[in-house]
Amino acid sequence: MTHETLDAAEAPLPAEAIDAIERAATSAHRAAHPHEALFSARAANIKQSAVRDVFDISLRPGLVSLAGGSPYLQSLPLERLAATAADIIAKDGLTALQYGGGQGTEELRAQICEVMAAEGILDALPQNVVITAGSQSAQDVATKVFCNPGDVVLVEDPTYVGALNTFEAYQVEVATVEMDDDGLVPELLEARIAALQTAGKNIKLLYTIPNFNNPSGITLGAERRQQIVDICRKANIIVLEDNPYGLLRYQGQPLEPLRAANPADVIYLGSFSKIFAPGLRIGWALVPDHLQRRYYLASESVTLCPPAFNQMLVSAYLRDYDWKGQIETYRGIYAERCAAMLAALEKHMPAGTAWTSPEGGFFVWVTLPEGVDTYPLLKQAIDAGVVFIPGAAFTPSDEPSNKLRLAFSAVPPEAIDEGVRRLAGVLRENLAAL
Amino acid sequence: MTHETLDAAEAPLPAEAIDAIERAATSAHRAAHPHEALFSARAANIKQSAVRDVFDISLRPGLVSLAGGSPYLQSLPLERLAATAADIIAKDGLTALQYGGGQGTEELRAQICEVMAAEGILDALPQNVVITAGSQSAQDVATKVFCNPGDVVLVEDPTYVGALNTFEAYQVEVATVEMDDDGLVPELLEARIAALQTAGKNIKLLYTIPNFNNPSGITLGAERRQQIVDICRKANIIVLEDNPYGLLRYQGQPLEPLRAANPADVIYLGSFSKIFAPGLRIGWALVPDHLQRRYYLASESVTLCPPAFNQMLVSAYLRDYDWKGQIETYRGIYAERCAAMLAALEKHMPAGTAWTSPEGGFFVWVTLPEGVDTYPLLKQAIDAGVVFIPGAAFTPSDEPSNKLRLAFSAVPPEAIDEGVRRLAGVLRENLAAL
Numbered sequence: 001m002t003h004e005t006l007d008a009a010e011a012p013l014p015a016e017a018i019d020a021i022e023r024a025a026t027s028a029h030r031a032a033h034p035h036e037a038l039f040s041a042r043a044a045n046i047k048q049s050a051v052r053d054v055f056d057i058s059l060r061p062g063l064v065s066l067a068g069g070s071p072y073l074q075s076l077p078l079e080r081l082a083a084t085a086a087d088i089i090a091k092d093g094l095t096a097l098q099y100g101g102g103q104g105t106e107e108l109r110a111q112i113c114e115v116m117a118a119e120g121i122l123d124a125l126p127q128n129v130v131i132t133a134g135s136q137s138a139q140d141v142a143t144k145v146f147c148n149p150g151d152v153v154l155v156e157d158p159t160y161v162g163a164l165n166t167f168e169a170y171q172v173e174v175a176t177v178e179m180d181d182d183g184l185v186p187e188l189l190e191a192r193i194a195a196l197q198t199a200g201k202n203i204k205l206l207y208t209i210p211n212f213n214n215p216s217g218i219t220l221g222a223e224r225r226q227q228i229v230d231i232c233r234k235a236n237i238i239v240l241e242d243n244p245y246g247l248l249r250y251q252g253q254p255l256e257p258l259r260a261a262n263p264a265d266v267i268y269l270g271s272f273s274k275i276f277a278p279g280l281r282i283g284w285a286l287v288p289d290h291l292q293r294r295y296y297l298a299s300e301s302v303t304l305c306p307p308a309f310n311q312m313l314v315s316a317y318l319r320d321y322d323w324k325g326q327i328e329t330y331r332g333i334y335a336e337r338c339a340a341m342l343a344a345l346e347k348h349m350p351a352g353t354a355w356t357s358p359e360g361g362f363f364v365w366v367t368l369p370e371g372v373d374t375y376p377l378l379k380q381a382i383d384a385g386v387v388f389i390p391g392a393a394f395t396p397s398d399e400p401s402n403k404l405r406l407a408f409s410a411v412p413p414e415a416i417d418e419g420v421r422r423l424a425g426v427l428r429e430n431l432a433a434l
Numbered sequence: 435m436t437h438e439t440l441d442a443a444e445a446p447l448p449a450e451a452i453d454a455i456e457r458a459a460t461s462a463h464r465a466a467h468p469h470e471a472l473f474s475a476r477a478a479n480i481k482q483s484a485v486r487d488v489f490d491i492s493l494r495p496g497l498v499s500l501a502g503g504s505p506y507l508q509s510l511p512l513e514r515l516a517a518t519a520a521d522i523i524a525k526d527g528l529t530a531l532q533y534g535g536g537q538g539t540e541e542l543r544a545q546i547c548e549v550m551a552a553e554g555i556l557d558a559l560p561q562n563v564v565i566t567a568g569s570q571s572a573q574d575v576a577t578k579v580f581c582n583p584g585d586v587v588l589v590e591d592p593t594y595v596g597a598l599n600t601f602e603a604y605q606v607e608v609a610t611v612e613m614d615d616d617g618l619v620p621e622l623l624e625a626r627i628a629a630l631q632t633a634g635k636n637i638k639l640l641y642t643i644p645n646f647n648n649p650s651g652i653t654l655g656a657e658r659r660q661q662i663v664d665i666c667r668k669a670n671i672i673v674l675e676d677n678p679y680g681l682l683r684y685q686g687q688p689l690e691p692l693r694a695a696n697p698a699d700v701i702y703l704g705s706f707s708k709i710f711a712p713g714l715r716i717g718w719a720l721v722p723d724h725l726q727r728r729y730y731l732a733s734e735s736v737t738l739c740p741p742a743f744n745q746m747l748v749s750a751y752l753r754d755y756d757w758k759g760q761i762e763t764y765r766g767i768y769a770e771r772c773a774a775m776l777a778a779l780e781k782h783m784p785a786g787t788a789w790t791s792p793e794g795g796f797f798v799w800v801t802l803p804e805g806v807d808t809y810p811l812l813k814q815a816i817d818a819g820v821v822f823i824p825g826a827a828f829t830p831s832d833e834p835s836n837k838l839r840l841a842f843s844a845v846p847p848e849a850i851d852e853g854v855r856r857l858a859g860v861l862r863e864n865l866a867a868l
Contacts, residue, residue, distance in 0.1 A: 089519050290469060
């Protein structure tokens with residue numbers, strides 16, 4: 001559920017890309033056209049994400065990108081997938097290339113229930129699964145169905161930049177809840193809810209990435225999981241559990257999703273982007289029975305139906321391939337890269353910096369001393385040949401952030417070391433100047 | 435851009451499907467859950483389309499479905515497409531299965547400009563094309579960017595049911611403008627705008643399907659096209675031109691899209707669903723330069739990026755296949771089916787009924803005598819072995835409609851004749867009872 005672009009054909013020159021970042025940071029200037037008066041109130045809230053721009057820069061030759069959380073697809077059996085794709089079109093092309101049902105195919109929805117069973121959700125029914133154009137779209141639909149302008153969505157601080165973009169597009173007020181090393185702090189969540197309710201706010205959703213949070217890599221502790229759901233249930237807040245990385249745990253014990261024991265309280269978002277491949281844009285929502293109809297209709301009103309061919313390819317993959325073995329392979333790759341990053345941080349980073357140690361997923365979250373703003377450091381880092389995402393991207397606040405996100409998923413171990421070395425040089429220089 | 439499902443795996447029993455239609459026609463009843471209080475105001479506006487239910491029924495064996503506007507894909511070169519798909523994944527799988535740019539690939543956007551050139555739009559630039567998850571999604575984004583709740587969108591009466599669903603999901607006020615045999619009547623459009631402006635309404639968009647309108651089959655006359663744009667420009671209303679069928683003209687002279695001579699005034703929506711295949715869900719918007727950025731960002735916030743593989747397959751198809759020849763083939767098929775339908779109507783329909791004669795596209799629009807409501811006739815028609823879509827689906831009004839839509843695109847000529855014969859029997863019975 002990260003939103004990385006690696007479209008080489010579109011890579012602008014670095015100077016242009018840097019300009020683009022600056023444009024995004026300030027408001028856009030444009031000659032007035034009478035149509036300007038026609039934009040919806042929400043359109044003003046839809047901003048260019050700084051993250052997006054950085055991905056184009058990431059293509060600069062010689063540059064190490066620790067920005068993009070793209071999965072590493074080299075281990076996929078491409079030749080075999082090619083044959084499967086051909087088979088689907090040759091034998092079943094009239095279905096694969098035709099309109100399909102708005103909720104997704106029955107076959108894939110049943111298989112998705114098996115994927116979720118591997119996570120610990122054992123009671124999911126295909127009829128409560130809605131297949132969407134990537135998990136981002138599932139999140140968009142959830143916001144559409146529940147949030148009026150001015151309603152509140154609670155999020156972890158930090159949280160996924162794409163989720164923030166979606167919420168802001170619906171003019172939702174995003175309220176953050178602090179995390180510690182075990183994720184969301186229940187007492188702080190409770191206090192935040194109480195304060196918002198006292199202020200007369202309508203809180204609709206708690207959006208959480210409990211496993212290997214993007215961007216922090218932090219995992220919500222086992223003992224807190226039920227507590228969080230109970231707090232939300234009591235306050236009549238729906239939990240929107242976003243779990244694209246859950247199966248990519250390479251350390252520690254698997255934890256049950258919040259949805260597992262709480263079928264009526266949680267909308268669970270899943271994705272094939274990290275456990276198979278993002279380019280097919282197939283995600284899903286598992287929706288409580290009493291919310292399924294509204295959710296499904298809203299999804300259908302946006303895209304009519306998810307692409308039939310893509311669903312059939314995922315179905316064939318889950319049916320005929322060792323998809324769990326592929327996840328093992330992914331786990332091995334990411335475990336190695338995570339270890340390389342942690343070792344590089346240990347080796348290169350200056351005193352006064354700290355970072356998280358994820359048990360899975362794609363990201364490490366680095367904290368610099370108070371008072372440092374990582375946003376202006378990005379330009380220096382690019383000049384030094386490394387890219388990261390400044391922490392400010394992952395919070396609704398406009399305040400400067402002394403955090404930054406490093407992604408190791410798409411980068412070989414030796415390049416990770418070199419990238420961190422370059423970054424550390426930039427940081428050392430700036431920390432010395434403090 | 436119709437929203438037909440032919441997912442055989444999901445076909446309910448006819449009795450259940452008929453129940454579903456009735457459920458859709460009345461409001462849904464459900465045991466109250468505290469979450470009911472959480473729905474957004476817009477969620478209440480997102481309704482089950484009667485059309486959707488009918489498609490499931492259409493699968494009943496022996497039944498002739500004149501309901502679904504699915505394209506007829508049997509003439510596609512499936513074996514060759516299978517090989518192309520395999521080639522893309524085998525040789526370029528790391529791109530095809532990875533995240534891509536939010537606007538779509540540069541290659542496909544350039545090719546889309548060539549497709550639009552075949553329609554008469556000669557000045558389109560790839561940078562102003564935004565590729566979307568089907569044209570439905572492009573329309574959703576346009577509404578998102580321009581419409582606040584309570585804003586007005588003008589539409590032809592009748593218009594595409596999927597567009598109505600989208601507008602209603604944004605709590606837009608949909609105002610209809612009457613058509614005659616030459617489409618939208620400029621004088622009536624002007625009067626409607628004046629009346630709405632006098633009432634203090636904010637009119638944002640005119641949504642129009644100028645070629646072979648869905649559902650009516652009516653085409654906007656050549657001499658009216660510039661008039662319509664001029665009227666909208668004067669009133670600062672953006673024209674949202676939806677043209678999925680434009681290249682499927684099998685009679686009469688091609689007409690320039692409204693966009694052709696009016697690059698700053700029209701957002702043009704195109705689709706590969708009718709000229710290639712709908713199952714890939716690839717559509718696009720050609721957006722005026724001054725609106726591109728906002729439109730693109732809103733699109734990205736919904737789905738991150740369109741599926742890379744699907745875009746690459748469409749690109750290969752446009753690059754390596756005789757796509758114009760395939761359109762010729764489609765034209766031939768639909769011309770024959772349209773002729774079969776018109777002949778069947780001539781042969782079977784009772785006195786007092788009238789219908790349109792489309793020059794392209796998929797649909798014929800039938801008008802029964804005043805006072806007849808086609809909605810309750812649907813059940814009788816299903817019992818007689820034929821399905822159509824009642825006219826009420828294609829207008830925002832809750833009034834009964836004496837119209838119905840017949841689609842000939844997916845049905846062989848002999849079945850068209852039999853379907854119309856069955857329908858005529860039902861109508862004759864009901865007209866006699868008047």
